[in-house]
Amino acid sequence: MLEAVTAESAHRVLPPAPGAEQHLALDFANSAVALPGGQFLELLGTPTAATEWLAERDLAPSDAGLRDQCAAQLRALREQVRALLASRIDGLPAPAAAVRAVNEALTSVPTASLLQWDEARGLHRTPPHRTTQIVDHALAVLAADAADLLTGPDAERLAACASPPCNRYLLRTHGRRHWCSVRCGDRARAARAYARRNQLKGA
């Protein structure tokens, strides 16, 4: 079990899937990776890991001080984005909850100190909590990129990696198989050769 893996060590394990460097949303969707041998790479598992992931993509300062709840919010949006990618790839209706989650992230960016009233202080304005502001902003950027990707010209090229147990998404390049990496392609070829050998033995 690989826990709290840094983005750097994740990159060594698996380079970004095709398209993930152009589309932040694809990169985001692939931030939890199922690896062979039952291993699972979770890049947003802890507040520290999530901060690092955001900072590397200029979505947050490295001292953003994310809390558990912030990392959980990111993971929740990621699952909704994955659900949207899956439905788009399979030609199924977009899940309503996923559409709602993306729209909520798109529209919840705090832009101003809000007017408040309470008995002790009367009317006053409260600036949004800095960390909340950072996280809401990152969620909005990720949601906007997901919405753009899903409705843009590249949506036609979206695919799921066809090498189990890999769960990454990618953009297909013309004529290529649906593998997110050389590693996944090699594993798929090895699995096919193994199946062929067994078939010959059985015949």
Ligand SMILES: [Zn+2]
């Ligand atoms: Zn793969």
